Amino acid sequence: MIDLDQRRAVGEPIHDAAPTGDIRTLWDDHLLDLKLVNPANRRRFKVIVVGTGLAGAGAAATLSELGYQVEAFTLHDAPRRAHSVAAQGGINAAKAYKADGDSVDRLFRDTVKGGDFRSREADVHRLSEMSVRVIDHMTALGVPFAREYGGQIATRSFGGVQVSRTFYARGQTGQQLQIAGSQQLLKEVGAGRLTLHTRMEMLDLIVADGRAAGIVTRDMVTGEIRPHTAHAVVLATGGYGNVYFKSTLAKSSNVTATWRAHKRGALFGNPCFVQFHPTSLPVSNEWQSKTTLMSESLRNDGRVWVPKVAGDDRPPNDIPEDERDYYLERMYPSFGNLAPRDISSRAAKAQLDAGKGVGPLRNGVYLDFADAIARLGRKTMEERYGNLLDLYVDATGEDPYTAPMRIAPGPHFVMGGLWTDYNQMSNIPGLFVGGEASFNYHGANRLGANSLLSASVDGWFVLPWTVANYLAPRLGTEVPPDDHPDVEAAVSETRERVDALLAVQGTRGPDEYHKELGQLLMDHVGVERHADGLAKGMDAIRELRDDFWMNVQVVGHGQQLNQELERAGRIADYLELSELMALDALDRDESAGAHFRSEHQTEDGEALRDDDNWTSGSAWAPPGEDGRPIRRSEPLTFEAVPLATRSYK
Amino acid sequence: MRLSLVIWRQADATAAGDFERYELTDIAPEVSILELLDMLNAQLVAENRDPVAFDHDCREGICGSCGLMVNGQAHGPVDSTPACLQRARSFEDGDIVTMEPFRADAFPVIRDLVVDRSSLDRIIASGGYVSTATNAAPEALTMSVNKIESDVAMDHAACIGCGACVAACPNAAAQLFTGAKVAHLAQLPQGQVERYERVRSMVETMEEDFGSCTNFGECVPACPADIQLDVIALLNRDYARSMFRVSGDEEVRHKDRRDIPWLSRLRSGPWWQSDPDDQPHATS
Incomplete structure (x- = not known):
C-alpha cells in the first residue's frame, strides 16, 4: 500500500484565482477594473521578459511599444529560433468564416471539453474571445495565411473538432507567427527602445521583499553570471516535454526558468498533464535525436490502421483491405481519424501492446493517404502537406505518396506549468507567466492548434494589460540594487550550483542521465500510468538524481561556451521536476484527459474521471521543512459548460 | 558505416583554431549530420575530452539554428537541405568528412562550429x-x-x-x-x-x-x-x-512641411503632450 501522506502534504486550497460573473463579458468587465499607467510614467518601469518565442516576443514588443523599458532574454542566438517555429498545423480562431456553426462560445466549449474539464472556464473563454484579434493582428503583421481563390483567408478542421476554424500558413504556421513576432521585437530593438540579450540563460529568479524583482543569468558565451533587476518579470519560457529525452520538442527547450521560479516559491500547476502526440515519428535507431512531429493535420486526410493479425510482416500495400483494422474509425465512428490526441495516442499504444505494431521495430501504426490521393489528387496533397511529407521521406527514406507513413505516440506538449491567476500572474507578486510555461487554458489535454493560440493571446492580448495593472500602484518604487541581500543571495546560489556541477568530476556525461530518466518516465509516467508504477518511478528518479550528483561528468570549465554544462544544469532540474510529475500523477487518483490511470477506466477502456473529488487543479508548493512537496487545490466550477463525460464515439 | 570526421576546433573567438581528425564507426545510414556530431561528442565525453560545440535546436529543418560547412558546402552535400536533415547515406563508407563553421566576416566564430x-x-x-x-x-x-x-x-x-x-x-x-x-x-x-x-x-x-x-x-x-x-x-x-x-536624408524628406511654422507646431502635437516630463501632475 502506498502511503501518499509520506510523499506529499496538503495545503490550503486556492479560491480566488478568477473573477466571477457572466463569462461572456468577464474579460471586458475585468479590463475596466485593471489599473492603467500614464504614458509618461511607463518609461519609469522596467520589465524583464524571459523567452522570445511567440508569447515572449509578443509581450516584449507590445510592452516596449507602450513605452515601458523592456529587457528581453533568450538562450538562442536570435529571437526567431524559439520552438514556436515547429508548430506546423495551424492556429485556431473563432472567426466563423464558414457556415459550419462555429462561434466564440463553441471554441470555448470545445477547449473546455477537450481539456476534460480540468481548466478554468473564465480563462478559456478569454482565450476564445481573443482568438479573433490574434488572426487580425497576425494578418496585419504580414503573416501569409493560406488563401482561397476569392482572396479570403482559408481554414481547415483539425484534430478533435467538427468545424473548420484552423488558420494555417502551409505546414509552417508556427514559424510564420514566430517570425512575425520576432520581427516586431526586432523593430523595437532597431528603434532603440528594447534591449535584447541573446545567448543568455536564466538560472534563477530574484525575489526581493516578497516580489519578483529580477533574474540571474549566465552569459552562455563568456560564462558571466550576473543579476538583472526589474519591476516585473514575465516568464514565457515554454514547456518541459524534453524531460522525456526523446520528444517532439526542440533540443534547447527546457524547464530551468520555471523550475527555478518554483524553487523560489512559485506554485507549479498540474505537472503530470503531458500530451503525447499520436502522429510523431517512431524511433528507428539509438542516435535518432527526437521523435519528430508529423502534424496531426495529416489525420484530416489520412486513415490510421494496423494489420488485424499481430505479427503480420507483409509490406503495407500487400495487406488487403479486409485484413486491415482501421481502429480509430471502428472505435470512434463519429470522429474517426480525428479523435482527440489523448484518445488516439492511447488507442495506438493499445495496438502496439497487442503486438500489432508495424515497421522494423514494431513501434508504429500506419497513416495511409491512398484514399485521399485517389480522391483529391497528388497535387492537392502536395499543396496541403508538401513539406511535412518531404520531411518524412528524408527521415525514413520511404515515400508516403506510395506507401503508408508510420507514426507513433511521442511526448509533445505539457498542459502543466507555473500556476497563474486570471491575470497570468503567479503567486509571487510581479512574476507573470505566459504561453506553454503557464498552465491555465488546456486542462488535462490540449486541443490541436490551440498552443499557438494560447501563446499569442497571452503575449499580445493579455500580459500587456495585466502587467500594467500590477505596475500602476508601484509608481515611484525603485528596483532593488545589485547589493540588495536577496539579489546577492540569488547570484551566489547560482554560482554555487554551477560550481557544484563542475566539481562532481564523475564518469557519466549528462546525456546518459537524461536518456535513463527519459526511459523511466516513459515506463512509469507515460501514456498510461498506474499507482505502483508511479511510486516505483519516484523512487527510481530519486536514486538516479543521487547518482547524478555523485557521478556526473561535466567536461570543460564555466568561463566559456560550454554546452555540456548547459545540459547538466537543465538535466539537474529535470531530475527534480520529474519526481514532482510522478508525485502529481500518483496524487491525482483519477483519469482525466492525457492523464490516464489504468486503474480508473470505463469498461470500454475510456478515461474515468472522478468529478466528486478531483474537479480541481493541483498547484504544488516547494517542499516544506519535512521535505514533502505541498499540494494546494484550486476548485474548478463548470457553469457555462456543464460537466459531462467526453464521448467521441 | 565508418567515417572520418575532420573538424575545425577553436576554443573561443580569439583563439587560433585547427582541424582535428576523429574516427566514427557503426553509423546507420539515416543518422543526420548533427547526430554524427552527437555520436562523436558522446565518444569524446567518455574520454573526458572537450566535445565539439555546435548550434542546433529543432532538428527538423525549421528553426535555422544549425549550420556548418560540410566538405566545403553550406549544410552539406544535398541541396536545399539543412544540416539536421542531411543524412549519413550521402557519404560512402570510409569517407573523410570535413566540418567547418560557416565562413563569413559577418559571422565571427564563437567556438568550434558555433558562429555569431x-x-x-x-x-x-x-x-x-x-x-x-x-x-x-x-x-x-x-x-x-x-x-x-x-x-x-x-x-x-x-x-x-x-x-x-x-x-x-x-x-x-x-x-x-x-x-x-x-x-x-x-x-x-x-x-x-x-x-x-x-x-x-x-x-x-x-x-x-x-x-x-x-x-x-x-x-x-x-x-x-x-x-x-x-x-x-x-x-x-x-x-x-x-x-x-524615398530620400535617405530625414531633413530633406520633411523639409517643406517643417518650413511652415504653424504646421510644424501642429506636427509636434498638442502642447500638453509636447514633453511628457513637463507634466506638473503626472498620475498613474
Missing part, C-alpha cells in the same frame, strides 16, 4: 517588419489577397534565417536573406505602406556588414527554404525605385 549571426538580425531590425501596433489591426477579411500572390509571399517568407546563403557566397553577401524578407512583405498589401523605406534601410544596414552580390547564385542551392534568385532581382528593383521615392 546577429548581423542578420540587425538587417531585420532596420526595417524587416510591418509597423502595426498591437490591438490596432482591422478585421482580417477586409483585405483580400490573391491566392497565387499569397502563395508567392509564403515562398519568400519561408526563409529560416540560418545564414547558409551568406556562407555559400564567395562574397559573403546577404542579398538572398534580405531579398527574401523584402520580397515577402512587398508581395502583400500589408507591406506596401513602408515598402520603399524598408528596402532602403535594410540594404544600407546590410552593406555595413556583408559583401556585395555579384550574381554567382551559390546561395540558392545552399538555401534549405528554397528561396530563389528572383528575390534578389526584386530587392534590386525596389532599392532602385526607392532612390526616386
Whole structure:
C-alpha cells in the first residue's frame, strides 16, 4: 500500500484565482477594473521578459511599444529560433468564416471539453474571445495565411473538432507567427527602445521583499553570471516535454526558468498533464535525436490502421483491405481519424501492446493517404502537406505518396506549468507567466492548434494589460540594487550550483542521465500510468538524481561556451521536476484527459474521471521543512459548460 | 558505416583554431549530420575530452539554428537541405568528412562550429517588419489577397534565417536573406505602406556588414527554404525605385512641411503632450 501522506502534504486550497460573473463579458468587465499607467510614467518601469518565442516576443514588443523599458532574454542566438517555429498545423480562431456553426462560445466549449474539464472556464473563454484579434493582428503583421481563390483567408478542421476554424500558413504556421513576432521585437530593438540579450540563460529568479524583482543569468558565451533587476518579470519560457529525452520538442527547450521560479516559491500547476502526440515519428535507431512531429493535420486526410493479425510482416500495400483494422474509425465512428490526441495516442499504444505494431521495430501504426490521393489528387496533397511529407521521406527514406507513413505516440506538449491567476500572474507578486510555461487554458489535454493560440493571446492580448495593472500602484518604487541581500543571495546560489556541477568530476556525461530518466518516465509516467508504477518511478528518479550528483561528468570549465554544462544544469532540474510529475500523477487518483490511470477506466477502456473529488487543479508548493512537496487545490466550477463525460464515439 | 570526421576546433573567438581528425564507426545510414556530431561528442565525453560545440535546436529543418560547412558546402552535400536533415547515406563508407563553421566576416566564430549571426538580425531590425501596433489591426477579411500572390509571399517568407546563403557566397553577401524578407512583405498589401523605406534601410544596414552580390547564385542551392534568385532581382528593383521615392536624408524628406511654422507646431502635437516630463501632475 502506498502511503501518499509520506510523499506529499496538503495545503490550503486556492479560491480566488478568477473573477466571477457572466463569462461572456468577464474579460471586458475585468479590463475596466485593471489599473492603467500614464504614458509618461511607463518609461519609469522596467520589465524583464524571459523567452522570445511567440508569447515572449509578443509581450516584449507590445510592452516596449507602450513605452515601458523592456529587457528581453533568450538562450538562442536570435529571437526567431524559439520552438514556436515547429508548430506546423495551424492556429485556431473563432472567426466563423464558414457556415459550419462555429462561434466564440463553441471554441470555448470545445477547449473546455477537450481539456476534460480540468481548466478554468473564465480563462478559456478569454482565450476564445481573443482568438479573433490574434488572426487580425497576425494578418496585419504580414503573416501569409493560406488563401482561397476569392482572396479570403482559408481554414481547415483539425484534430478533435467538427468545424473548420484552423488558420494555417502551409505546414509552417508556427514559424510564420514566430517570425512575425520576432520581427516586431526586432523593430523595437532597431528603434532603440528594447534591449535584447541573446545567448543568455536564466538560472534563477530574484525575489526581493516578497516580489519578483529580477533574474540571474549566465552569459552562455563568456560564462558571466550576473543579476538583472526589474519591476516585473514575465516568464514565457515554454514547456518541459524534453524531460522525456526523446520528444517532439526542440533540443534547447527546457524547464530551468520555471523550475527555478518554483524553487523560489512559485506554485507549479498540474505537472503530470503531458500530451503525447499520436502522429510523431517512431524511433528507428539509438542516435535518432527526437521523435519528430508529423502534424496531426495529416489525420484530416489520412486513415490510421494496423494489420488485424499481430505479427503480420507483409509490406503495407500487400495487406488487403479486409485484413486491415482501421481502429480509430471502428472505435470512434463519429470522429474517426480525428479523435482527440489523448484518445488516439492511447488507442495506438493499445495496438502496439497487442503486438500489432508495424515497421522494423514494431513501434508504429500506419497513416495511409491512398484514399485521399485517389480522391483529391497528388497535387492537392502536395499543396496541403508538401513539406511535412518531404520531411518524412528524408527521415525514413520511404515515400508516403506510395506507401503508408508510420507514426507513433511521442511526448509533445505539457498542459502543466507555473500556476497563474486570471491575470497570468503567479503567486509571487510581479512574476507573470505566459504561453506553454503557464498552465491555465488546456486542462488535462490540449486541443490541436490551440498552443499557438494560447501563446499569442497571452503575449499580445493579455500580459500587456495585466502587467500594467500590477505596475500602476508601484509608481515611484525603485528596483532593488545589485547589493540588495536577496539579489546577492540569488547570484551566489547560482554560482554555487554551477560550481557544484563542475566539481562532481564523475564518469557519466549528462546525456546518459537524461536518456535513463527519459526511459523511466516513459515506463512509469507515460501514456498510461498506474499507482505502483508511479511510486516505483519516484523512487527510481530519486536514486538516479543521487547518482547524478555523485557521478556526473561535466567536461570543460564555466568561463566559456560550454554546452555540456548547459545540459547538466537543465538535466539537474529535470531530475527534480520529474519526481514532482510522478508525485502529481500518483496524487491525482483519477483519469482525466492525457492523464490516464489504468486503474480508473470505463469498461470500454475510456478515461474515468472522478468529478466528486478531483474537479480541481493541483498547484504544488516547494517542499516544506519535512521535505514533502505541498499540494494546494484550486476548485474548478463548470457553469457555462456543464460537466459531462467526453464521448467521441 | 565508418567515417572520418575532420573538424575545425577553436576554443573561443580569439583563439587560433585547427582541424582535428576523429574516427566514427557503426553509423546507420539515416543518422543526420548533427547526430554524427552527437555520436562523436558522446565518444569524446567518455574520454573526458572537450566535445565539439555546435548550434542546433529543432532538428527538423525549421528553426535555422544549425549550420556548418560540410566538405566545403553550406549544410552539406544535398541541396536545399539543412544540416539536421542531411543524412549519413550521402557519404560512402570510409569517407573523410570535413566540418567547418560557416565562413563569413559577418559571422565571427564563437567556438568550434558555433558562429555569431546577429548581423542578420540587425538587417531585420532596420526595417524587416510591418509597423502595426498591437490591438490596432482591422478585421482580417477586409483585405483580400490573391491566392497565387499569397502563395508567392509564403515562398519568400519561408526563409529560416540560418545564414547558409551568406556562407555559400564567395562574397559573403546577404542579398538572398534580405531579398527574401523584402520580397515577402512587398508581395502583400500589408507591406506596401513602408515598402520603399524598408528596402532602403535594410540594404544600407546590410552593406555595413556583408559583401556585395555579384550574381554567382551559390546561395540558392545552399538555401534549405528554397528561396530563389528572383528575390534578389526584386530587392534590386525596389532599392532602385526607392532612390526616386524615398530620400535617405530625414531633413530633406520633411523639409517643406517643417518650413511652415504653424504646421510644424501642429506636427509636434498638442502642447500638453509636447514633453511628457513637463507634466506638473503626472498620475498613474
